[in-house]
Amino acid sequence: MGGAPPTTTSSTTTTTTTTTTTPPSTGCLTATVxxxxxxxSGYGADVVLTNGCPTATTSWAVEFDLPSGTTITSSWNAVRTTTGQHHRFTNATFNGAVKPGATAKFGFNASGTGLPTTCTVDGVACDGGGSGGGGGGGGATVDVSTAAQLQAALATASPGQTIRLAAGTYRGSFAVDGRAGTAAQRITLSGxxxxxxxxxxxxxxxxxxPVPTAGWDSGYGLWLFDSPYWNLTGFTVRESKKGIVLDNSHHTTIDAVSVHHVDEEAVHFRRSSADGVLRGSTITDTGLVQPGYGEGVYLGSANSNWACHGNTGGVDRSDRIQVLDNRIGPNVAAESIDVKEGTHEGVIRGNTFDGQGVTGQNSADSWIDVKGVGYRIEANTGTFRAPGVFANGYETHNTSTTPAFPNGCGNVWRDNRSDLGGVGQYAINISSVSKCAAMPNVVHASNTASGAVKGLTNIAVTP
Structure with a gap:
């Protein structure tokens, strides 16, 4: 789950400052994290150094800070020195010489979710600018404090750039159309x-x-369209038709945001916005106008909408989404998470679902409705208390559309704790068992249920 293991050198951690022999900076090297x-509980990262000068380097030193609560647990292909939250990496014996136009790389694993800041390489900002640039991509930082400034920054966002929001209210239409980051240089919007x-x-x-169109305002709080490799961090979205919508914007990470008091769904991964992450965020008060369409998190699209959103072989393949450690509810009018048919192999782990306020409209009467395939649903905690209409904690459903095999199959529940408040029938209700004979759903004995009218599940439990 972390990055690559060490190759030929081992990393060390000390708590004292060491004397180095790194020569004065030439400004030739840039670095991207x-x-x-x-x-x-953490992440793995690579740091890639690139030599933009006509002569080779003989050594290098990369330094950055991590916020409190995040520590480095291991690193490779560099010698590491740590003083508090400050980390310094110098080259190993085999990768100090970087030829013109060539690169060198090292990596680390971190415990905690904080990203590097004040990144420098040989004393110069990692993006090649002034001293102490921001981390996580090496690009410039654009500070904004008005809606007009935010709109302008989104319209011109470039790989490696960070758009930093000041505290305040930003009222308007905020759509990002075709501004893609890259795997090496993501675009960050933070506040x-x-x-x-x-x-x-x-x-x-x-x-x-729905596509960005002149003269039309979607009403979405923040809309990424054809804009992959973004980080969205820390800010709040509210009082909008939808909260955050991603269309064909794969590899986007949404971290520690708050979305509440929206007319419809809070966060929607749509049009094959695969390989995304929603983590450490809070969602409440959705579906204020159309209760049956007020999901907390919406993964993919119903097959009836694939004519618009089915951009991968006619299907919305918003696959491999990770929904981790979020707090969803109360007053989420539809499901906390709606997993649509045609999506595959996501992970839903460590979330807290409060079902109070679910309306039961449009069959929205559970924490999660799974029509996707191969999801891992693990270590979540769900509760329900009146008011609300509540049938089961987790449900599966099959649809008539079968792109390769039946939907709602091959999903696994493990270590979930469910309190159904004396109202819900089953903690985990598996429908159409016969349609999933070749790829059964699995409910492990590590799941627990209290306050269930009928019990843990309607199928045999797997040890």
Whole structure:
């Protein structure tokens, strides 16, 4: 789950400052920090150095800080020295010489989710600018404090750039169209929870399928369209038609945001926005206008909408989404998470679901409705208390559309704790068992249920 293991050198950690022989900086090297894997309690990252000068280097030193609560647990292909939250990496014996136009790479694993800041290489900002640039991509930082500034920054965002929101209210239409980061240089939009995005739309004439269109405001709080490799961190979205919508914007990470008081769903991964992460965020008060369409998190699209959103062989393949350690509810009018048909192999882990306020409209009467295939649903905690309409904690459903095999199959529940408040029938209700004979759903004995009218599940439990 972490990054690659060490190759020929081992890393060391000390608590004292050492004297180095790194020569004065020439400004030739730039460095990019990229997360290569993410899990609930940390991440793995690579640091790639690139030589932009006509002469080779003989050595290098990369330094950055990590926020309190995040520590480095291991590193490779560099010699590491740590003083408090400050980390210094110098080259190993085999990768100090970097030829013109060539690269060198080292990596580390971190416990905690904080990203590097004040990154320098040989004393110069990692992006090649002034001293102490931001981490996580090496690009410039754009500070914004008004809606107009935010709109301009989103319209011109470039790989490696960080757009930093000041505290305040940003009211308007905020759509990102075709501004892609890269795996090595992600684009970051960050701000404190007191930076609040509001869209009073919609307005204008809508196209037949939702795409950014001149003269039309979708009403979405924040909309990423054809814009992969973004980080969205820390801010709040509220009082909008939908909260955060991703269309064909794969490899996007949403971290520690708050979305509440929206007309419909809070966060939607759509149009094959695969390999995304929603982590450490809070979602409440959705479906204020159409209760049956007020999901907390919406993965993929119903097959009836694939004509618009089925951009991968006619299917919305928003696959491999990780929904980790979020708090969803109360007053989420539909499901906390709706997993749509055609999506595959996501992970839903460590979340807290409060079902109070679920409306039961449009069959929205559970924490999670799973029509996808191969999901791991693990270590979540769900509760229900009146008011609300509640049938089961977790449900599976099959649809008539079968792209390769039946939907709602091959999912696994493990270590979930469910309190159904004396109202819900089963903690985990598996429908159409016969349709999943070749790929059965599995409910492990490590799941627990209290307050269930009928019990843990309607199928045989797997040890």
């Amino acid at each position: 990229t997360r290569t894997s993410v899990w609930s 404190p929870s007191t930076a609040v995005i509001i869209n009073d739309g919609p307005s204008g004439e809508a196209p037949s399928c």
